[in-house]
Amino acid sequence: xxxxxxxxxxxxxxxxxxxxxxxxxxxxxxxxxxxxxxxxxxxxxxxxxxxxxxxxxxxxxxxxxxxxxxxxxxxxxxxxxxxxxxxxxxxxxxxxxxxxxxxxxxxxxxxxxxxxxxxxxxxxxxxxxxxxxxxxxxxxxxxxxxxxxxxxxxxxxxxxxxxxxxxxxxxxxxxxxxxxxxxxxxxxxxxxxxxxxxxxxxxxxxxxxx
Amino acid sequence: xxxxxxxxxxxxxxxxxxxxxxxxxxxxxxxxxxxxxxxxxxxxxxxxxxxxxxxxxxxxxxxxxxxxxxxxxxxxxxxxxxxxxxxxxxxxxxxxxxxxxxxxxxxxxxxxxxxxxxxxxxxxxxxxxxxxxxxxxxxxxxxxxxxxxxxxxxxxxxxxxxxxx
Numbered sequence: 001x002x003x004x005x006x007x008x009x010x011x012x013x014x015x016x017x018x019x020x021x022x023x024x025x026x027x028x029x030x031x032x033x034x035x036x037x038x039x040x041x042x043x044x045x046x047x048x049x050x051x052x053x054x055x056x057x058x059x060x061x062x063x064x065x066x067x068x069x070x071x072x073x074x075x076x077x078x079x080x081x082x083x084x085x086x087x088x089x090x091x092x093x094x095x096x097x098x099x100x101x102x103x104x105x106x107x108x109x110x111x112x113x114x115x116x117x118x119x120x121x122x123x124x125x126x127x128x129x130x131x132x133x134x135x136x137x138x139x140x141x142x143x144x145x146x147x148x149x150x151x152x153x154x155x156x157x158x159x160x161x162x163x164x165x166x167x168x169x170x171x172x173x174x175x176x177x178x179x180x181x182x183x184x185x186x187x188x189x190x191x192x193x194x195x196x197x198x199x200x201x202x203x204x205x206x207x208x209x210x
Numbered sequence: 211x212x213x214x215x216x217x218x219x220x221x222x223x224x225x226x227x228x229x230x231x232x233x234x235x236x237x238x239x240x241x242x243x244x245x246x247x248x249x250x251x252x253x254x255x256x257x258x259x260x261x262x263x264x265x266x267x268x269x270x271x272x273x274x275x276x277x278x279x280x281x282x283x284x285x286x287x288x289x290x291x292x293x294x295x296x297x298x299x300x301x302x303x304x305x306x307x308x309x310x311x312x313x314x315x316x317x318x319x320x321x322x323x324x325x326x327x328x329x330x331x332x333x334x335x336x337x338x339x340x341x342x343x344x345x346x347x348x349x350x351x352x353x354x355x356x357x358x359x360x361x362x363x364x365x366x367x368x369x370x371x372x373x374x375x
Contacts, residue, residue, distance in 0.1 A: 018231035036283040110352025
């Protein structure tokens with residue numbers, strides 16, 4: 001007989017020898033709070049949604065904002081983009097909710113893992129989307145400023161115009177690099193430890209399919 | 211209604227808790243983690259219970275949820291990676307058995323070997339030890355039967371090598 005078969009038999013003999021929990025112990029257990037990955041992903045995602053949306057609203061509600069928009073002749077384009085943006089946010093929340101609801105712990109392992117990872121991906125896309133929106137907004141503001149801001153226009157002579165544009169461009173690229181790096185580090189810090197095991201196991205399972 | 215459901219659930223959980231213990235035994239190396247994982251699995255089972263329609267047996271369903279929780283939902287890693295620190299006496303159920311010493315030693319080695327596998331390999335070995343057929347293994351993991359068969363042979367070979375270095 002195969003060695004593992006022998007071990008299997010011994011193993012089977014021991015499986016009725018675990019210390020069993022009684023009714024009260026089990027009752028207490030099922031009323032404890034879950035510490036599962038899914039629960040943490042939900043909590044973190046909700047915090048992310050609230051923070052980044054709050055930031056959006058905070059910038060948009062700045063009372064001087066409308067005056068600046070008018071001055072730069074970008075009022076309508078920014079307003080249209082803002083409402084479009086709120087529409088997309090609702091879309092994200094809806095997609096997140098639907099896919100979160102789809103996670104079923106009794107599914108097969110492969111489906112369960114990919115469903116969990118997909119929900120997390122939606123949050124990633126949400127953050128990336130918001131960064132893009134911020135970048136686009138910043139570019140529109142900058143163009144408006146360069147064309148219509150009296151202070152900047154005073155500084156501009158035909159000679160240094162190119163230098164100014166390059167300076168603006170570099171400034172924008174630099175500030176967004178810093179912003180993206182901050183998000184990336186924060187992301188690694190928050191999720192790194194949380195889903196490292198899940199990602200590893202998912203990759204191991206994928207390897208079986210090769 | 212909810213009270214009745216809860217009572218029904220706990221009765222079934224109590225009766226079939228061996229399934230969960232087995233999974234915990236494979237995926238944890240100390241008693242605290244064992245209890246911790248057991249608790250998380252119980253919570254997951256209870257949360258999913260209203261959706262359990264009874265089209266599969268409670269045991270089959272509980273088995274799957276337990277494995278899924280251990281592999282993809284459970285957050286904590288084992289405190290000690292060194293599986294040698296595992297003491298059979300900590301799990302006092304080993305003591306209560308009246309089998310021979312040699313068998314006990316062998317099982318200890320088996321658990322040590324299993325603990326050095328990755329989470330997916332552990333699942334395959336557990337399914338093997340529980341005599342699940344390839345159809346069920348494939349369905350549980352969400353892979354094809356052919357893949358399950360191939361990988362199972364590899365894991366068994368790997369385990370034998372660890373047992374007989």
